[in-house]
Amino acid sequence: MDLTPRTSADNAPLAPRKRKTKWGYVAVLVLIVVGGGVIVSRFLTSAIDYYCNVDEIGVREGCEADRRIRVQGTVEEGSLAADSGTTNFIMIYNNKELAVTYAGDPGGIFQECIPVVVHGRLTGKVFEANRIEVKHSNEYVADNAQRIDDAESQACSPIAG
Amino acid sequence: MNSTAVRSVGTPSTRLFGLLAIACMTWVVVGGLFFTPADLNQGESVRIMYVHVPTAWVAYLAFIVTGVASAMFMFGKKHSLGFDRVAGASAEVGLMFMAITLISGSLWGRLTWGTFWEWDPRLTTTAFLFVTYLGYMAVRGLGGSPQQRARRSAVVAMLAVLEIPLVHFSVVMWRSLHQRASVLSTDGDIKMDGLMLTTLFVGVIGFTCTFAWLVSHRQRVMAMRDILLATQLDSALNERIAEGSQS
Numbered sequence: 001m002d003l004t005p006r007t008s009a010d011n012a013p014l015a016p017r018k019r020k021t022k023w024g025y026v027a028v029l030v031l032i033v034v035g036g037g038v039i040v041s042r043f044l045t046s047a048i049d050y051y052c053n054v055d056e057i058g059v060r061e062g063c064e065a066d067r068r069i070r071v072q073g074t075v076e077e078g079s080l081a082a083d084s085g086t087t088n089f090i091m092i093y094n095n096k097e098l099a100v101t102y103a104g105d106p107g108g109i110f111q112e113c114i115p116v117v118v119h120g121r122l123t124g125k126v127f128e129a130n131r132i133e134v135k136h137s138n139e140y141v142a143d144n145a146q147r148i149d150d151a152e153s154q155a156c157s158p159i160a161g
Numbered sequence: 162m163n164s165t166a167v168r169s170v171g172t173p174s175t176r177l178f179g180l181l182a183i184a185c186m187t188w189v190v191v192g193g194l195f196f197t198p199a200d201l202n203q204g205e206s207v208r209i210m211y212v213h214v215p216t217a218w219v220a221y222l223a224f225i226v227t228g229v230a231s232a233m234f235m236f237g238k239k240h241s242l243g244f245d246r247v248a249g250a251s252a253e254v255g256l257m258f259m260a261i262t263l264i265s266g267s268l269w270g271r272l273t274w275g276t277f278w279e280w281d282p283r284l285t286t287t288a289f290l291f292v293t294y295l296g297y298m299a300v301r302g303l304g305g306s307p308q309q310r311a312r313r314s315a316v317v318a319m320l321a322v323l324e325i326p327l328v329h330f331s332v333v334m335w336r337s338l339h340q341r342a343s344v345l346s347t348d349g350d351i352k353m354d355g356l357m358l359t360t361l362f363v364g365v366i367g368f369t370c371t372f373a374w375l376v377s378h379r380q381r382v383m384a385m386r387d388i389l390l391a392t393q394l395d396s397a398l399n400e401r402i403a404e405g406s407q408s
Contacts, residue, residue, distance in 0.1 A: 048282055048335045049282075049336040050279070050281040050282060050335070051336055072336070107275065108272065108273065108274075109203060109272075109273055133274045133276055134274055135274070135338055136202055136203060136273050137202075137340060138340040138341045138343040140203075140207060140343065140352065140354055140357050141201040142200070142201070142354040142357070143204065144198060
């Protein structure tokens with residue numbers, strides 16, 4: 001610990017400090033926070049959004065059909081087919097359909113009637129995906145025989161969001 | 162006072178928190194692994210939720226405590242270092258819980274989404290929050306007197322706490338791979354099986370008690386360290402005075 005004696009300049013009496021009001025700083029801080037919030041929530045939405053919906057391809061900014069995009073939709077019931085190592089299915093969102101082909105088995109909990117996000121590029125009318133992520137909902141339902149029967153008897157309904 | 166005596170840092174309240182934490186954690190482990198049902202879609206992987214969600218909530222709580230304690234230090238008349246120590250202890254423990262959140266979430270993501278990590282809004286803002294509080298801890302370690310340390314870190318803490326709403330509402334403000342809140346949802350409709358929800362709540366209580374227990378002990382250890390520093394300063398001053406009187 002350095003306890004070297006102070007020089008004469010250091011020993012000069014300190015002038016009494018004026019107590020500044022902190023409200024100016026608070027106002028600036030509030031302005032920064034509000035301004036930042038508006039910029040992030042209003043103007044950066046299309047840049048921060050993780051995916052486009054099926055019905056937004058070629059319509060929404062950032063969802064152009066000629067670029068690599070991420071697309072969200074629900075795997076349509078009865079559309080899932082595996083053919084010599086390739087998985088084909090139809091994604092649906094807001095009554096718009098998109099045919100998807102994926103070289104491989106998505107694995108995990110991928111199945112029909114589940115929302116997914118596919119990464120890839122639109123070639124003609126088929127979306128060639130090289131990555132598939134399952135976007136599970138915020139509903140947690142016990143897995144028991146009755147529930148499974150109920151689920152199977154119900155029609156596949158796309159989840160919005 | 163006997164110099165060899167060991168002073169306990171435990172109090173009746175810390176012991177209560179400790180016992181509650183043990184009881185709740187026992188429920189979470191046994192109930193979460195053996196009694197709660199598997200999820201219809203996610204299967205057995207849903208059990209990670211009983212760790213992931215409570216640790217995330219407690220990390221938020223810890224950082225809010227840090228922010229409030231920092232504000233009480235800055236704007237309180239006495240500028241009590243006790244608030245600063247609570248702020249520091251809470252941030253340390255919060256970082257630990259946030260790390261558990263990130264790791265458990267990554268494992269859960271691999272099982273359900275099919276990927277350990279994606280730069281989606283929720284994951285990115287959570288990682289940013291984690292790094293911010295790492296920075297806060299670095300600011301605390303910059304040196305200087307306890308008062309200087311407290312002032313610097315309080316400013317950082319009061320700004321950092323503003324990130325929490327951004328993290329929590331990121332799944333509402335933007336489209337995210339991460340699902341929306343199930344319990345703290347804006348529509349108030351809880352979409353969860355009863356036993357799952359009960360176990361989740363017990364987990365929240367258990368992790369909160371663990372947080373309180375850890376922070377109580379940690380801030381007391383930090384107080385002891387400050388006392389030690391002051392004692393060393395006193396003895397160094399006395400030595401200096403003694404040197405001066407001899408010359």
